[in-house]
Amino acid sequence: MFWDPLFDKASELSGSPPDQLKLIFSLLISYPLGSLYVRLPPSKPYIAHLFSVIVSTFVVVFLLELRTGMLHLLFSIIGTYIISATVDGRKMPWIAFIFVMGHLLFNHLNRYFTAIPATAIEITGSQMVLAMKLTTFAWNIYDGKQNEEHLDASQLQTRLTKLPDPLAFLGYCLFFPSILPGPSFDYASYDALVHHTIYQVPPPGSSPEQVKATKKRLPYGRKRVAYLHLSVGLIFLGVYATYGSRGAYSRILGTEWYEWSLLQRLGFVQLAGFLARTKYYAVWSLSEGACILTGIGFNGYDPKTGRTLWNRVRNINIISIETAPSFKVLFDSWNCRTNVWLRDVVYKRLTKKGKKPGTKQSMATFVTSAFWHGVDPGYYLAFVLAGVLTSLGRQLRRFVRPYFLPPASASINTPPTIAKRAYDLVGQIVVQVTLNYTACAFILLGFKDCIRAWSRMWWYTHVAIILTMAFFHFGGRRSLRKGLEKRGKISAERFSTIGQGRRSPLPSVRVSPPSPISKPRSPPPQPEDEKDPKDLRWVKHALDNPPDQDSGEAMGNGFNSPDGGWVDGIVEGSETPNVEKVNPMNSR
Structure with missing residues (x-):
């Protein structure tokens, strides 16, 4: 087409392929078109x-x-x-x-x-x-x-x-x-x-006159939230365009890898993981901003603040991903709309009414997710490893985290202790280090390249998994449980079903328009408070995931976890070795 020379010239200047520049251009023109739409x-x-x-x-x-x-x-x-x-x-x-x-x-x-x-x-x-x-x-x-x-x-x-x-x-x-x-x-x-019925959701605490006015105008904040996502997307796009090739995972496969010190290698893996994510941050932020401009992002009002919510089609929560203290939080915040789809179309549909989901539903959801992404081996290597990490994360949360929580007699408003803050910080570091190791396979995709890259990274996440599973299996889980019972952190009843092959009930999720919520203790501020030019709290509010956002919890809740429960079985082995013989009805 006649515009191809223009994109070819831009490609020479930026170093990006012309088709990727065309993709970005298509997202950018969606903004003025969204304002018209x-x-x-x-x-x-x-x-x-x-x-x-x-x-x-x-x-x-x-x-x-x-x-x-x-x-x-x-x-x-x-x-x-x-x-x-x-x-x-x-x-x-x-x-x-x-x-x-x-x-x-x-x-x-x-x-x-x-x-x-x-x-x-x-x-x-x-x-x-x-x-x-x-x-x-x-x-x-x-x-x-x-x-x-x-x-x-x-x-x-x-x-x-x-x-x-x-x-x-x-x-x-x-x-x-x-x-x-x-x-x-x-x-x-x-x-x-x-x-335009999507906008006919009155703010909390509205008078009848305000309800009528709501039906005649667009909710406040649409443009500024949309252009905030545009700005975020362009920033990450600039980061990826500038440093993406320098921090590509493929450099692990080169000879220069051996010229770096051990600390430099570890640091490069973390940098490569972050830079790989910036591409997704950029594209998804640009797309979400354009969707918000069309109005499809409107999701009612925050019940606590009365501010407008524009997160109906949110696909990613960057802050939560980069600061996730657990893999559950991480997967809840990544590709949210795909998680919702997997839950609604596969997981829930395979679960019979009145029954609890089990291994069959988890494995079917995982297979669907894997084939949806593609057939490259790297996807499957990454998904399986992520599922194992998620299962081990559940064990750590269940048996280690309570040691760092305040006593049960403490007030609900008691601030976190130094030990709890340290535990959360360590959790954030561990999640990022293991995530960036796992994501290498998701980016390289080729089986030989994935194996070679992991071997050059000393298989550090695989080794940590094996050691952790061995610790839990050979008495660690039982000792932690007894210690918590003595400390009064948990009751024996809580563990009466652990290891019995049972599953937690299906997770619930609010699908827009938001489900009814309990009335707040104090009247929320009117939406007009958002119009204060000195109030910049809306920026954090727009980038956060409020509690009533329709976010998916696939990997986090285990129903898209490819381990299918076998990791839990291994780590529980020394504690309940004959559970299937005791109650064969619990076998799945």
Whole structure:
């Protein structure tokens, strides 16, 4: 196209491939287009549908020149719509799931065997986002035909009692700010956006007059939060463009690795991990900001402060990731929309009503997550290792963390002790060090490259895992438990089900619009307080994940953990060696 020389020149100056520059350009133009989109008349929703279809077609077909890729997207879209419209019963969403994921897997295999580099912009990235939308849509249609008493709160809010018309469905699938990097969301949210009903959530403590006014205007804070995400995205984009190649994991495989001291090697691994994440921080922040400008990010009001929430489609919490004291917090904050999708489409759907989920559900969710990412060996090496780390994290939280907590008689407002602060600091360091080791496989992808890189890192995370599991298995877990019981930190009843093959109940999550919450003790401030130009607290508020955000908790709660529970079985072995013989009904 006629603009290719411009991107080629920019590529020479920046050192970035032209297709990646085109991707960034497509995200940046979504901002002025988002400001225009939010002003489209809700009385004529077909204009909004056509707007997204035209913009996305321009980006995919003409800007990125993925013409065959666009045909793949349309194939999945049309196929899912036909299945949803013609197939009835419980099998319908599963047929749609197999169709969509099978098509995605086909393209993943094609990319792998044709040796297309992971850095190249091709259609599987967009198809991954679309797969989440399509499979979620099929279940929403299915839920719309079920009795309400058979559905949970989130399913009731996203169910569709009738099939949307083809143009509306196409507008949802090709929603322009998220056509490439995501995030995904359900059709009910898109429909509420197009008709502007998404904004009709009154602030807490509103008078009847304020409720009426709410329905006639956009909530406050949309632009500044959107442009905050734009700024964050551009900052991380600049960091990655400047230092990404210098801190690439691939340098571990070079000869220069042996010229560094041991401390330099360890430090480089941490730097490489952070720089690798900046690429995702940049793209996801830019995409989220554009989505907020369209209005899809509005998620009601914070019940404690009365401030507007714009986190409905949040995909990442950078602060929580970089300061995570545990792998649970880390995975709760990374790729949140994918976690929500895995929970809603696989994990919960495989769990029979009235039953608790177990190994089968966990493994099915893990396999889905793995194939959704691709077929490269590095994904599976990273996911399995992450699952083991998560399981060990649960053991540490259960048996080690209570030693650093204040006594049970202490007031709830008692500040953390120095020991607890030290424990949290050590936890943050351990999480980052092991995360950056694990992420190496996720970036390098090739089996030989992953193994060679880990060997040059002295297998330090694998060694730590083996030593920790050995400690728990050979009496450490039992000693820690007895010590806690003596200290009065925990009761014997708490451990009555540990090691019995039981699972915690399904995690609940609030899906926008926010679920009803208990009334705060004191009236929250009115949203007008946000307009104070000297009040910069909104910046932290906009980047945090408030408690009622629709965040996924896949890996953190263990239902996307690839170990399937076998790690818990190993570390519990010395304490309950014959548990399956005692109660074979607990075997899964």
